Amino acid sequence: MANINYQQLTRTFQRLSRFSHLSSIAGWDMAAMMPPGGSQARGEALAELGVLQHQILTDKNVANGLEAAQQENLSDDERANLNEMARAYHQAALLPESLVEAKSLAGSRCEHAWRTQRKNNDWQGFAPNLKEVVRLSREEANIRAEASGGSRYDALLDLYEPGMTSSRLDVLFADLKSWLPDLLQTVVDKQASRKLINPQGPFPTEAQRQLGLETMTLLGFDFNGGRLDVSTHPFCGGVPEDVRITTRYDENDLLSALFGVIHETGHARYEQNLPRQWAGQPIAHARSMGVHESQSLFFEMQLGRSAAFLKHLLPKIQQHFGSQPAFSLDNFIAWSQTVERGFIRVDADEVSYPAHVILRYEIERALIDGQIEVDDIPALWDEKMQQYLGLSTEGNYRNGCMQDIHWTDGGFGYFPSYTLGAMYAAQLFQAARKALPDLDQNLNDGNFSPLFGWLQQNVWQHGSRFSTSELITHATGEDLNSRYFREHLTARYL
Amino acid sequence: MANINYQQLTRTFQRLSRFSHLSSIAGWDMAAMMPPGGSQARGEALAELGVLQHQILTDKNVANGLEAAQQENLSDDERANLNEMARAYHQAALLPESLVEAKSLAGSRCEHAWRTQRKNNDWQGFAPNLKEVVRLSREEANIRAEASGGSRYDALLDLYEPGMTSSRLDVLFADLKSWLPDLLQTVVDKQASRKLINPQGPFPTEAQRQLGLETMTLLGFDFNGGRLDVSTHPFCGGVPEDVRITTRYDENDLLSALFGVIHETGHARYEQNLPRQWAGQPIAHARSMGVHESQSLFFEMQLGRSAAFLKHLLPKIQQHFGSQPAFSLDNFIAWSQTVERGFIRVDADEVSYPAHVILRYEIERALIDGQIEVDDIPALWDEKMQQYLGLSTEGNYRNGCMQDIHWTDGGFGYFPSYTLGAMYAAQLFQAARKALPDLDQNLNDGNFSPLFGWLQQNVWQHGSRFSTSELITHATGEDLNSRYFREHLTARYL
Structure with missing residues (x-):
């Protein structure tokens, strides 16, 4: 042989x-x-x-x-x-x-x-x-x-996002830092004048679970090869042949579990559609954590919080929880797209999220490269939160530098994946729109399969055949470009 | 060292x-x-x-x-x-x-x-x-x-019941065959005159599940180290630190899942109380399949179908399913102790069960020892069913020789464990009664801990320290003796 x-x-x-x-x-x-x-x-x-x-x-x-x-x-x-x-x-x-x-x-x-x-x-x-x-x-x-x-630091970053370097991240994040704070301020100001009606709970767990399952079906999750369950920290686990996603329910909160499920369904569809002919080989694995997060954010943010998708989601919500004033289409869309500065990364909307990531990236890089020590973290955290989000975390470690699990077991280098994912997602969505002239009409009609077919064709089926850079270039015609993320936020929130 | x-x-x-x-x-x-x-x-x-x-x-x-x-x-x-x-x-x-x-x-x-x-x-x-x-x-x-x-055949039998031989089984089973058919006939005749009221369903699955969980609690199952779930074929699995039992629900049948749960809880308590100081070593394993079945049958039959236990179970049933004429104490006890000849081993009561086992033992031993061939099984099955239970299975393979999973993957030598377990269970119960003078009063009062304490002391904690024969002799003062099983059946059913 x-x-x-x-x-x-x-x-x-x-x-x-x-x-x-x-x-x-x-x-x-x-x-x-x-x-x-x-x-x-x-x-x-x-x-x-x-x-x-x-x-x-x-x-x-x-x-x-x-x-x-x-x-x-x-x-x-x-x-x-x-x-x-x-x-x-x-x-x-x-x-x-x-x-x-x-x-x-x-x-x-x-x-x-x-x-x-x-x-x-x-x-x-x-x-x-x-x-x-x-x-x-x-x-x-x-x-x-x-x-x-x-x-x-680059040596750790490479574990999660092969090929990415901090010098390249610095350029990408410098760009975000040049326009995102202003955009965030403008959106917050603009939304301040809205008169929103908040949905009234409780929203019983079993009904939320049913809604989650139906939404997964709508999003093409294959229940012959996967399940939805409950855990304290939601995640997507299992194996490509049997993908296990989890969520957690809060009976006072309608959207948290639901968008969590949509997010994990994005991860899940990537896993479920990795190349089966290579099953068991490294080439069949997801390309990187950034690409993985791009799929979850594609589902949760690009698609999930779009007016077109929310229009098809709302009747399902009403079916489970009845009608109430908050469930007018306009109010529901506006409420699902609320932008707010907050302390907690995992609760952040897509406009303020990158600030949380950049702050962590800057601190963890300095920490690993030896420019700062652990004792410097709280002051630095407070300083950057003030600078990027106008919030003070002085003495508030719980909702400041102690909020995430990543550093506790040495996961330095992971955080950038989230914002890389958001940027990849915006760029991929734009490329899909270009490739599929009827896309917006399809989404408006509740026909999501052309979009999923495009992801299958351009991302999922390739596993780790290409580098991330090659994958993104093949799919979108150019390497990672933060422009599409900016255009997306501008179009949706301004 | x-x-x-x-x-x-x-x-x-x-x-x-x-x-x-x-x-x-x-x-x-x-x-x-x-x-x-x-x-x-x-x-x-x-x-x-x-x-x-x-x-x-x-x-x-x-x-x-x-x-x-x-x-x-x-x-x-x-x-x-x-x-x-x-x-x-x-x-x-x-x-x-x-x-x-x-x-x-x-x-x-x-x-x-x-x-x-x-x-x-x-x-x-x-x-x-x-x-x-x-x-x-x-x-x-x-x-x-x-x-x-x-x-x-003995070489296979030894895999499940170390130390047991077919010559010893022949003696034990010959004894059973000498008195059990008559006893069965007498019980069936006696019960024919009863006027039983059958419980009316449906019994919703979720309420059955709750009832099962409460019954497990009553029986001392440690939920900190185990769970109850659903599977097509009920079993007790997992590990001693985390015992997983399963059942299946039929909304038209109140007792099937309930007594299934009680049975598996017997297996589970044995596992949960194996010697932890030896965890990970072979000596910490359950002694044999016969001893394992003795614990499940101790729970299901000796304790579970006793009038004293049923008296404490009934209020829980009424709490979940309301009152109905079938739930008078006398009717409920009589109904739970019904004896009937049937085709299916797993549905059999404790009086007719040994006939199913002896039939299988005789066939599988002849098969392994080369005295018969696979083609001889159906006729032999029919002949023995006629002889032991008065039922014909001619042409009825589904409810005859094809009903069990054991032979399909080569589990020859396992079947005797069930009847050995029933005999061990009766002998152990009798020994506990002798050792605990207040036992019947305790059970009548719903105080089951002295009984469980006795099992812990005499069976569970020993794991595989002793041979089965030593274990039974230490616990009961003599080696396996089918007399106690006969006395138990006579006392309960005649």
């Missing part, structure tokens, strides 16, 4: 993928089903599998196979798959096992304590744990940066 | 136990949660883990360690654990991997096809698949019998 080493590698990666299947399902179960008493045994079982996966992936046979396969006669897709294999191998093999273990332990400890400390606004208790996590993350970043030749 | 080989083995078995944790949870998920589209990927993932577990268990280091540890300085418990390790090793190592794989494939194929064939009463379609399963099971039995020196 001409590509015997490559074939051997595909078997190893298929095996790894099968173990990942079990850890994904067990992870979903842990969040959505498991009673508290199962926690320790489950943690140990997952850690044992994690060690095994790390051993299989970093085995010297993999290293040798990767080198030998480079010389083999491979198709373009096989070569792309081989590159993704090599990427996974090098990411894992770079770190000594002792560091992996220390990071995992420090992260678990910090995250676990944080759940209580955040409630108690206890920065003093949190800071020492975070310092340990930062220390280990810097060590990781050091090792990765030495191997890549880039900066320490 | 004086027992370095033993210590090394405990680490290997703990690792195996962690992988079993993941496969148990993924197996539960498959039955209770997974959408159909996940089936193939899940099957492959579980098979991959199964291969890994088999490799770890049959590694030559385990063989060498087992031999070396024999010479080490071990406590009684450690030695018992070592024996269980050796048992697991030899069970796995005896079979060539090709046979394990062929059995697994033939079993999956036969079981899968059976689901449709049973509905269609299609013996002609089923027989060839079953022949292949029987052929491979005989091969397995041959290999195991050569190693053990016993009969082929």
